[in-house]
Structure formats: structure tokens, C-alpha cells
Amino acid sequence: MAQPVRVRFAPSPTGSPHVGNIRTAIFDYLMARHYGGTFVLRIEDTDLARKVDGAVEDIMDALRWVGIDWDEGPEVGGDYGPYFQSQRLPLYTEAARRLVEQGDAYCCYCSPERLEVMRKEKAALKQSTGYDRHCRELNPQERAQKEAEGITPVVRFKVPLEGHTDFIDLIYGDVSFDHATIDDFVMLKSDGYPTYHLANVVDDAAMKITHVIRAEEWISSTPRHLLIYRALGLEPPQFVHHPLIVGPDRAKLSKRHADVSLLDYRAHGYLPETMLNFLSLIGWSLDDKTEIMNRQELIDYFSLDRIGRTGAIFNRDKLDWMNGVYIRGLSVEDLTSRVLPFLEKGLPEEVKRPVDIGYVRQMMPLVQERINILENAATYADFFFVDELEYETAMLVGKKMTPETALAALKAAGERLSSLNKFDHNLLEDTLRHLAGDLEIKTGQLFSLLRVATTGRNATPPLFETMAVLGKERCMKRIKAAITRLETSKGL
RNA sequence: GGCGCAUUCGUCUAGCGGUUAGGACACCUCCCUCUCAAGGAGGAGAUCGCGGGUUCGAAUCCCGCAUGCGCUACCA
Numbered sequence: 001m002a003q004p005v006r007v008r009f010a011p012s013p014t015g016s017p018h019v020g021n022i023r024t025a026i027f028d029y030l031m032a033r034h035y036g037g038t039f040v041l042r043i044e045d046t047d048l049a050r051k052v053d054g055a056v057e058d059i060m061d062a063l064r065w066v067g068i069d070w071d072e073g074p075e076v077g078g079d080y081g082p083y084f085q086s087q088r089l090p091l092y093t094e095a096a097r098r099l100v101e102q103g104d105a106y107c108c109y110c111s112p113e114r115l116e117v118m119r120k121e122k123a124a125l126k127q128s129t130g131y132d133r134h135c136r137e138l139n140p141q142e143r144a145q146k147e148a149e150g151i152t153p154v155v156r157f158k159v160p161l162e163g164h165t166d167f168i169d170l171i172y173g174d175v176s177f178d179h180a181t182i183d184d185f186v187m188l189k190s191d192g193y194p195t196y197h198l199a200n201v202v203d204d205a206a207m208k209i210t211h212v213i214r215a216e217e218w219i220s221s222t223p224r225h226l227l228i229y230r231a232l233g234l235e236p237p238q239f240v241h242h243p244l245i246v247g248p249d250r251a252k253l254s255k256r257h258a259d260v261s262l263l264d265y266r267a268h269g270y271l272p273e274t275m276l277n278f279l280s281l282i283g284w285s286l287d288d289k290t291e292i293m294n295r296q297e298l299i300d301y302f303s304l305d306r307i308g309r310t311g312a313i314f315n316r317d318k319l320d321w322m323n324g325v326y327i328r329g330l331s332v333e334d335l336t337s338r339v340l341p342f343l344e345k346g347l348p349e350e351v352k353r354p355v356d357i358g359y360v361r362q363m364m365p366l367v368q369e370r371i372n373i374l375e376n377a378a379t380y381a382d383f384f385f386v387d388e389l390e391y392e393t394a395m396l397v398g399k400k401m402t403p404e405t406a407l408a409a410l411k412a413a414g415e416r417l418s419s420l421n422k423f424d425h426n427l428l429e430d431t432l433r434h435l436a437g438d439l440e441i442k443t444g445q446l447f448s449l450l451r452v453a454t455t456g457r458n459a460t461p462p463l464f465e466t467m468a469v470l471g472k473e474r475c476m477k478r479i480k481a482a483i484t485r486l487e488t489s490k491g492l
Numbered sequence: 493g494g495c496g497c498a499u500u501c502g503u504c505u506a507g508c509g510g511u512u513a514g515g516a517c518a519c520c521u522c523c524c525u526c527u528c529a530a531g532g533a534g535g536a537g538a539u540c541g542c543g544g545g546u547u548c549g550a551a552u553c554c555c556g557c558a559u560g561c562g563c564u565a566c567c568a
Contacts, residue, residue: 010568011568012567012568014567014568044568046567046568047567047568049567050567050568108566110566112565112566115565115566119565122493123493125493126493126494127493127494128493128494128495128564129493129494129564130494130564154566156566172496172497172498175496175497176496177495177496178495180495181494181495181496181564182495182564183564185565186565186566188566189566190566191566193566195565195566195567195568196567196568200568215562216496216497216498216561216562217561217562217563217568218562218563218568219496219497219562219563220495220496220497220562220563220564221563221564241497243497243498244561244562246561248503250560250561251560251561251562252561252562281504281505281516282504283504285504285505285506287506287515288505288506288507288514288515288516289506289514289515289516290515291504291505291515291516291517308505309497309498309499310497310498310499310561311498311560311561311562312503312504312505313503313504314504315503315504315517315518317503317517317518318503318504318516318517318518319517320517321516321517321518322517324529324530328530367529368530369529369530369531370528370529370530371529429526432526433526442526443526444526444527445526446526447526447527448526448527450526451526451527457527457528458527458528459527459528459529460527460528461527461528461529462525462526462527462528463526463527464526
């Protein structure tokens, strides 16, 4: 790179941070960190109508959660601020004024109603629905007339009628657009705010952005931006368009495709390291085998030329798998503190709060390799916490067992276990294996029975470890309850 | 309708003129095993959208077509 890399992530605060946008931010971030450049966060709040309260905070929250920090932008400042477009209005109006003055733009007095009618008419004639340039050649008297009527105009760019604008996209290669297909787009709205087209050009130039990294949906408007750069006598940056994240139907990922906000994933218990890794891999790959990469590795290995060109479906199954990989890689202490909030929230109401962290720490090794998503810990491990187990009594009677043999085995187990002075899993295993032998039933039969009796489940972590964590008191109580169940429910 | 971009297993992808088209997720089988996971070993799964070229040779280069997606707002 000839000059120091300066990239920006420029979200519009119109809602919760979309994973697609965060993925763009990740590319920006990796690019900046890889080349030792600067990562700028700029808020494009030029649409008053769509602005959502709290969206800026959510975006920053999401970025910080996945570990993306910005060198310039809100809360950190920088030499090219302010970093909110709503605070840079004079820059845009001045640029628009200049363009009008030099004949590259003009004021348009058309009402939204007229534009709508025009579009309908053109659509009916199967023509492109772009602006018909009605106000492009108004004479001075006509303009004065419109002004006198009190109409606040918008400013449109005067797109050349002939020729074409070409550019080299670092991902897609040569791209060309005929000017005849570009209409005179609005740069400055009647409320005095700029549109994206004007604002992003003015700011990218002012902030000395070297690479504009954004989603493929922007390719079509890039020639407009280039036209503005040229008219303003500014050097355009390099353009890097990357493919979209799409839903299962291959349409741009949106709300109807379920979870679309990064914060939703946090709420469900996906780890930030998972999201960073997974999102990096949508549309980018290192090679034919490396998938699990931490932040530093992603930074070290990232390069634009390995970004692909085709939209990718957000593969939730693979995300779940990857999250499991990261969960299994956590220390018990770390996992405990991350799981705790999900237990507090997801455990049945009857379980008293706060949840005992020491107890949680003990059970973590048992659930660690059995959950992929933190919130699942609550449903997976609720039997560790509840007082009354809920299960069908018939579950106690396993394969090749009868209510009678099950009852006898349970009573025998209860007796042997009650004499144990410590509930260590090795001791439990030793004791119960012997018991199975004495009872002349298979170990699996006994263990399954005890599993149901102590947990109410058929599938749990290893029985002895589980019983050890539950502790003698809970186990004995549950075995007694199971005995009572078998004694009182005849005819199984 | 116009313009643009894209097209390799179900999904994410590797591949950048010569490979038995590789890997991962999901799926199936087996092993491990007290159940469930995790882990290990296998398996199935892609005539590389279609049709023409170029070339000794094409998933790879070129041209058509088809399909999909994106843009087509005083939204970004």
C-alpha cells in the first residue's frame, strides 16, 4: 500500500446492528489492523425519518462486544471529526452549492406527487423509472417563479447524458456503467440533509479514506459517487465491494430470516469470539482448511484478495458447531462466569436466586461439551437445581426390567449409597458396579435406573460425576422419591 | 422494464490450463462408552448452471443463453 490505510465503517443508526453490517465492520477492522492502518467509525445519521433512538449505542455496543475498537469516531474523537454526519451539514451544503454554481448540479422543484406520477407513467411504458430531468433546464425566470411559490428545492446531480464511468473494484474487477442509465439523483434533500451519495463522498474525501469497503448492493451507485468525486476535483478511494449475506431463499438477509441483529446472538449465548470468527468466514477464506482462527490470526491472515464474489447463506448449523468449539475451549472459570447470567435468566422460577456460583462451577465440566449455545445450559442442566423432578414413572423401568426388579435395585442402591461417607465419583462407580454384580443385572440397567431416579432424564452427563455434583443429600432424596413412585404406581 | 453482478457437494468454501475436484457444517456407519455429548475412523454427497468456442488439454480463458441476486427513493 502506497499510503497508510484508512478505512471506515459507516453505519446508519436505523436499527439494531445487522450481522451483515457487522461483517463489513469486521472486514474494515481486519484490513486496518493487518496493514497497521486506521479504522474510522462514522455515523451516517442523515435520514431523520428512519433514525432510531439508541441505535448508535447498540452499534458501538455490538462492535465492542466482538472486540472491534475504532481509532477515530464517536467517544474516541480524532483529527477528522465530527464523526456524526448530522454535525457536518455545512460541508455538504457547501459542496452542493459549489456543484450548482459550476453547473454540475441543479435545484429541482418537483413535488413527490409529480415524481410518483412520472414513475408510474414511465413504468407503464416499460421505461426506466429514473427522474425525467424536468427541472434540469429551467430558465432563470422559471426558477424565480418556483422560488416565489415558496418551494424548497432538492439539489440533483447533473449526470452527463453520454459517456460512461468505469472503475476497478478490488473484488469484482472492471465495472462499467453508461451514463444514459444513471438518472439525476438527489444529493441534497429539501430538509437540508444530504443523501448518502453526497455525504459519503464528501466525508470519505475529507477523512482521507483510502479503501471503501462495503456490500455489493452499493456497486450500482458507485458511478454516481465517482461522478461527484470528479466534479469536486477529489481523488476517489479504492472500492472494495464484498458479497451479501443472504437468507435460505438467497435474498438479502433480513428480519424475516429470523435473527439478524448481532445482539440477538449475544442474547442467545453465542460467544463474541465465535461471531468474529464465523462472520469473517462469510465471504472470506484463508485456504482450503483453516476455519478456527482467533482475532490475532484473522488480523495476520486477512487479505482482500481472498474475499469471494458470491452471496453466502448464513449457515446456522455451522455457527452452532463453531460456538461449541469455542465453548469447549473455555476454562471452567471463564465458562462459569459466562453461563451464570443465562442460568439466572433461564432456570425455572422455583429455583432460588442468586444461583450458587460454586455449585455452577462444579457442574460446568459436565455441561461444557454438551451445549453449543450458552442459553441451552438452563434447559440442559435444570435437573441440577430443581427440587422436584418431573418425569414419567415408567422411565424408571428400563430394558429387561420390571417394576419389581427396578424397585428392588433402587432400594438396594439406596442402602449402599447411604452408607457412603463421601460422594466421590470413583467411589460411586466402584460401589454401583459391585451392586450390579450382586443384583445380577447389567451395569447399564442399574445405571440407567439411577440416572432417571437422580436426574429425571435418559440422557445426562456421566452418572457418577453427575451424582457427585448433585451430592449425597439430593441423590438420596431423589432415590427415595423414585422408590415411592414405584411403590404407589401399580400396573406399570 | 432498465442497469449491474454472480453461478463448484444440501450449506460455507479450496481451486486461479493438466488434481482420483480438497476441506468444513449437516447427514449415515463403525469405534470409544453407564446414557448423551465430545473425540477417532470411514461413507454417501459436485456430469464444477447450460450451449458454443480457444487449447494437445478447461471448473479454470472467451462468447452467448438461462437462472438468481442487487440497484432502480428527497433510505442507507
